[in-house]
Amino acid sequence: MAMLTGLTLYLVIARDLLHTDAGWAQELGILCAIQAYMTGALIAASRRAQINIDWLEQRLEAGRAARLHQAVVAIVVIVVTLFFCYWAWEMLAWNMNRPQVTPALGLPLWIFQISILLCAIGCTGYAIRDLVQAIGFTKETLE
Template sequence: MPETSDLKNGLAARIGEAIAGVLDLVAIASSLVVAGLMAFLVVARYLLGLSVVGLHELIMLAAVALYMTGAVIASRKRDHLTVDWIAGNITDPRRKAAHDLLIATLTIIITIFFIVWAYWMFSWGLKRPQTTPAYQIPLWVPQMAIGLAAVGCFCYALRDFIGALSRLRHS
């Protein structure tokens, strides 16, 4: 019979893979929307002489989703805030764990500021609702993507902090 920690690790891995899959799908979909709508905009304007009202709004929404999803994916892959020269020159496992703990701590602090800023921006958008000119899309929609990215980056920073702390304690 598997141990409880093995079951928890398996469940955590499956949840992590599901989240990674959703993030990848959002990144692919928003990339296709940005590229497709930009191509359509160029073709419509310069080859057909059409001006499609509001297309920039949709491109902006997809681009915000893409940028914020990219930030969370970078956090998931530990590709954010990396100084390769320093990390590459640390060979001692204990010092490497301490370095990773420092990076994770700084990332947590920064993402807390990011979460607070995103919350203020989102709540301001709800108190003073504004919409895009053509399609009347509430501005809190792209602001919500920023908030979700802030929370996602915080969660991955917390994961990195716990992992580095565990390695530091066991080295």
């Protein structure tokens, strides 16, 4: 985040005050931003801190109904994240078949796209974890 802030500050100064081209700073800033967003999404998924509507969840008493609700939510999230994985994979595969680079630094676009795919896979993993916990598969139930 510090690098993103510094690059953005440099970009503003270079363009507005110095009237110079700072395309390289914009490309690196976008790369940092994508990494920060995807890392934040993974951290939120790991902590179950995504934006959600928990009105129904708060009204359900602990027990079977609450676990059923958690399982349904986890299944919906798994389906959505699997679509996200597919779309991210398709985007990455398309770029591998038709390589493109950024204009200023010549960075391959897959560098930007790989973090999106890794985030999608990670979020799917956390959703599967949530489903397993919701349906009650624990070490004790398997023994």
